[in-house]
Amino acid sequence: MVVQSVSELPLAKDFSSFISVEASARKKSPLKSLLVFMKGNMISLGGGLPHPSTFPFTELSSVVKSAPAGTTALKDTKKENIETVSVPLDPTDGKVESLAASLQYGGGLGMPSLRNFCKTHIESMHKPQYQDWEVIMTCGNTDSFTKALALLLNRGDYILIEKWAYPTAMETIEPLGITAVPIPVDGEGICPKALRQTLDNWGSEPHQTPENKPRVAYLVPTGQNPTGATMGLQRRRDIMAIAQQHNLIIIEDDPYYYLQFSIDDGWMPSLLSLDTDGRVIRLDSFSKTLAPGCRVGYATMNKQFREYFQFHTEVTVQQPSGFSQAVLAEMLVGHWGQEGYTRYLTERVRIEYLNRSKFLQSCLRKYVNSELISFVEPSAGMFIWLKVHVEKHPRHGQVTDSALMLELFNACIAEDVLLTPGWQFSTKPKPQNADLSKVQEFWFDDEATFLRATFAYADFPQMEKAAQSLGVAVTKAFAA
Amino acid sequence: MVVQSVSELPLAKDFSSFISVEASARKKSPLKSLLVFMKGNMISLGGGLPHPSTFPFTELSSVVKSAPAGTTALKDTKKENIETVSVPLDPTDGKVESLAASLQYGGGLGMPSLRNFCKTHIESMHKPQYQDWEVIMTCGNTDSFTKALALLLNRGDYILIEKWAYPTAMETIEPLGITAVPIPVDGEGICPKALRQTLDNWGSEPHQTPENKPRVAYLVPTGQNPTGATMGLQRRRDIMAIAQQHNLIIIEDDPYYYLQFSIDDGWMPSLLSLDTDGRVIRLDSFSKTLAPGCRVGYATMNKQFREYFQFHTEVTVQQPSGFSQAVLAEMLVGHWGQEGYTRYLTERVRIEYLNRSKFLQSCLRKYVNSELISFVEPSAGMFIWLKVHVEKHPRHGQVTDSALMLELFNACIAEDVLLTPGWQFSTKPKPQNADLSKVQEFWFDDEATFLRATFAYADFPQMEKAAQSLGVAVTKAFAA
Ligand SMILES: Cc1ncc(COP(=O)(O)O)c(C=O)c1O
Ligand SMILES: Cc1ncc(COP(=O)(O)O)c(C=O)c1O
Numbered sequence: 001m002v003v004q005s006v007s008e009l010p011l012a013k014d015f016s017s018f019i020s021v022e023a024s025a026r027k028k029s030p031l032k033s034l035l036v037f038m039k040g041n042m043i044s045l046g047g048g049l050p051h052p053s054t055f056p057f058t059e060l061s062s063v064v065k066s067a068p069a070g071t072t073a074l075k076d077t078k079k080e081n082i083e084t085v086s087v088p089l090d091p092t093d094g095k096v097e098s099l100a101a102s103l104q105y106g107g108g109l110g111m112p113s114l115r116n117f118c119k120t121h122i123e124s125m126h127k128p129q130y131q132d133w134e135v136i137m138t139c140g141n142t143d144s145f146t147k148a149l150a151l152l153l154n155r156g157d158y159i160l161i162e163k164w165a166y167p168t169a170m171e172t173i174e175p176l177g178i179t180a181v182p183i184p185v186d187g188e189g190i191c192p193k194a195l196r197q198t199l200d201n202w203g204s205e206p207h208q209t210p211e212n213k214p215r216v217a218y219l220v221p222t223g224q225n226p227t228g229a230t231m232g233l234q235r236r237r238d239i240m241a242i243a244q245q246h247n248l249i250i251i252e253d254d255p256y257y258y259l260q261f262s263i264d265d266g267w268m269p270s271l272l273s274l275d276t277d278g279r280v281i282r283l284d285s286f287s288k289t290l291a292p293g294c295r296v297g298y299a300t301m302n303k304q305f306r307e308y309f310q311f312h313t314e315v316t317v318q319q320p321s322g323f324s325q326a327v328l329a330e331m332l333v334g335h336w337g338q339e340g341y342t343r344y345l346t347e348r349v350r351i352e353y354l355n356r357s358k359f360l361q362s363c364l365r366k367y368v369n370s371e372l373i374s375f376v377e378p379s380a381g382m383f384i385w386l387k388v389h390v391e392k393h394p395r396h397g398q399v400t401d402s403a404l405m406l407e408l409f410n411a412c413i414a415e416d417v418l419l420t421p422g423w424q425f426s427t428k429p430k431p432q433n434a435d436l437s438k439v440q441e442f443w444f445d446d447e448a449t450f451l452r453a454t455f456a457y458a459d460f461p462q463m464e465k466a467a468q469s470l471g472v473a474v475t476k477a478f479a480a
Numbered sequence: 481m482v483v484q485s486v487s488e489l490p491l492a493k494d495f496s497s498f499i500s501v502e503a504s505a506r507k508k509s510p511l512k513s514l515l516v517f518m519k520g521n522m523i524s525l526g527g528g529l530p531h532p533s534t535f536p537f538t539e540l541s542s543v544v545k546s547a548p549a550g551t552t553a554l555k556d557t558k559k560e561n562i563e564t565v566s567v568p569l570d571p572t573d574g575k576v577e578s579l580a581a582s583l584q585y586g587g588g589l590g591m592p593s594l595r596n597f598c599k600t601h602i603e604s605m606h607k608p609q610y611q612d613w614e615v616i617m618t619c620g621n622t623d624s625f626t627k628a629l630a631l632l633l634n635r636g637d638y639i640l641i642e643k644w645a646y647p648t649a650m651e652t653i654e655p656l657g658i659t660a661v662p663i664p665v666d667g668e669g670i671c672p673k674a675l676r677q678t679l680d681n682w683g684s685e686p687h688q689t690p691e692n693k694p695r696v697a698y699l700v701p702t703g704q705n706p707t708g709a710t711m712g713l714q715r716r717r718d719i720m721a722i723a724q725q726h727n728l729i730i731i732e733d734d735p736y737y738y739l740q741f742s743i744d745d746g747w748m749p750s751l752l753s754l755d756t757d758g759r760v761i762r763l764d765s766f767s768k769t770l771a772p773g774c775r776v777g778y779a780t781m782n783k784q785f786r787e788y789f790q791f792h793t794e795v796t797v798q799q800p801s802g803f804s805q806a807v808l809a810e811m812l813v814g815h816w817g818q819e820g821y822t823r824y825l826t827e828r829v830r831i832e833y834l835n836r837s838k839f840l841q842s843c844l845r846k847y848v849n850s851e852l853i854s855f856v857e858p859s860a861g862m863f864i865w866l867k868v869h870v871e872k873h874p875r876h877g878q879v880t881d882s883a884l885m886l887e888l889f890n891a892c893i894a895e896d897v898l899l900t901p902g903w904q905f906s907t908k909p910k911p912q913n914a915d916l917s918k919v920q921e922f923w924f925d926d927e928a929t930f931l932r933a934t935f936a937y938a939d940f941p942q943m944e945k946a947a948q949s950l951g952v953a954v955t956k957a958f959a960a
Pocket of ligand 2: 619621623766
């Protein structure tokens, strides 16, 4: 690959026509315009910052695991592999913000030190292929997704989505009056052919008009939830080519990116890294790499989008938690550094889930009849998408596939193993007035002949026991 | 006051017709419905929780000021008035959540210990007068306000608001296609007569129809931003009576509640505490009492509203930061207790701002010609709303009041004192395409003959200097 200097890279294309009605109406907060005067002898009675003397917090620290080998910050050699991360009281070396600054209002971009860290990380990991990309701190990918939707879509619009999707994404989309257009998936995620067909043929159905042709796709390219599918490089290139051809914005929700099980050939390029136009909004989260309770992530997008995204942040959460950001900044910037963080991802997080994935797969192979339940080996993430071969059921055709799946789900419950019903990931509209909480009486979508298993949480003996129970349940269910 | 037992209190009225199109379409997350199975020997491969062994954080602690006198938790007697708050690694006494639990996904209500603390606090401070009120943790009042709007209002709707308002509120309202209906204010906040008139006469203007009659009022009853006004008890009663008569929901945004300067007769009752119908959504924030960087607050509302509010939380921020909540829970629940927290508010936070308020007022009285600039003494909050008597300006009537105000603002800048231009709090629509960041060239709204001063942040010598400079600036500006 020829490395280009940043200045040789193109600027993002103009996507101003993609901005939603809501976002177009957002204005820079006028309060912030007063900051320019804060120089020289100016005394401000302008801003509304609370007085730091009223903050009861005088120190904040966390004991954290050290980044694997190579970290120089290991301070206490007796306590091996852990170090104390203390948010500085005063902005001493200027590397990270002081506690007082972290606890104050600070603006919607997030804390500078942490944001710069994330920016450098994106730079080295994803090497964006256009000049004017920017990073903004967020409260995690769920919130970022809402903001990306508000940025781009109006009530009545359509959005392209993988046929089986993260339920929260559907729960976000539907109340906004946006319609999901499900695109078939295979073991490598969204199918380019089907995507192209949908776009080429838009207009062939009565509700489809040139005006409402989808302009946005929501994709989870790595370790997709629930299918576990990871798009290969060619698949990614194909999708980006379609995006260019049909002028799509892509929301790349990629919380499982660092949970890639094989990186012998390097990390899989992200869609962001294949984007030369600035059409990808990439969402990264610390939820799966450090801890969900951080409620911190970051989003990468072209400068124009970032501005609106920031305005939206400033009238909602204002900024991610200062406690979270301060601890993360001190750990990542002050202690681990870029390399330490990458090693932590590579050698700890990734390996933990790799081992768990391998183990659950071996258990499933051992205990579950693969004629009745099969799966594609996941190459990233936390999930195995179990395909149930209902066509092998003795009563297949006599009752609906949904009925058979419901029986199997209940058989699992009876055997003390809980799996997530496939219909919960369906992108079809759910039946009106259905009580979705009655999971033992309810299954909709005859195509949802799947159960989602995760290897992320249960311990190894539990996983083995669960696979055994699933084996028993499926045998029983298919016997009747 | 006759104290009623909770069971004698009425249930909230049915406000289901107030739910917006967006909120009505929200469903309980089906993923959460699986939790009921987690008992006995059930093994779950269902949920998608990351494995805690991948969390690098093994301890979290903060040194905090002790609550004033009476706290028993003072551990280190040498370091006076501070104590170390450590989030427990394991859920030992069950009083607060463990670090691992705090760092995990936990659901949109917020951490139970902290939420219970806030609930008890609301109970004792505000004594809600109906049975089925509930508390939900939030990411602060800015975010809560967005969620309250999304709960109640559709594009095209109208909302009642104080004539001078918190700019972020306007920035939230306008992009949603909601129109603010400004109601005149006096030194005690929103005027009941004007409010009643607006509602009684709704329909008298062409755009006003019975269908779009305002159903929601957004009010900041204590230390209002920017006017500093605090509604007296009778005023509060009057407003609640109008709300009942016209069936209004009230969003009570009350971040300055605990910054009341005189509590000799007790704390001023909140609108929540006067509400017997469940029509008040009360927003509390830790931003002004502990620190804005917490990004934690809590909202109190009837059970039905709380459900939708929670669903919305779960598809946006998911939950407030676990770092913030864990430190707050350990400090408030584990150390300070209800009484300690109340003492901290009463004896520290309140007193700090009381002293600051008194000091700035004395400086203004000393240095600024009260014929040219007058103000109502604030009885709560952070702000003094300076009324500029432009009618006394020699060129009054020859140029617009806006032009005179802009001159004064620039005269202030020249004297090195920065005050917030009154127009930034205007609830009139801002001129299209105006560059609001050019504050030295721009002033709109001839009625905005105000400057907002805050006594919250500058130190005392700075405040004195600023008042002096303002005195000079106003004399100069009114001389020309
Ligand atoms: C595809 C996808 N996006 C987003 C999330 C949530 O991420 P965050 O915790 O950053 O909001 C999840 C986790 O459940 C997910 O599977
Ligand atoms: C009236 C009002 N509401 C809300 C806020 C912001 O509160 P929070 O930090 O809880 O979002 C402020 C602070 O500037 C305010 O003045």
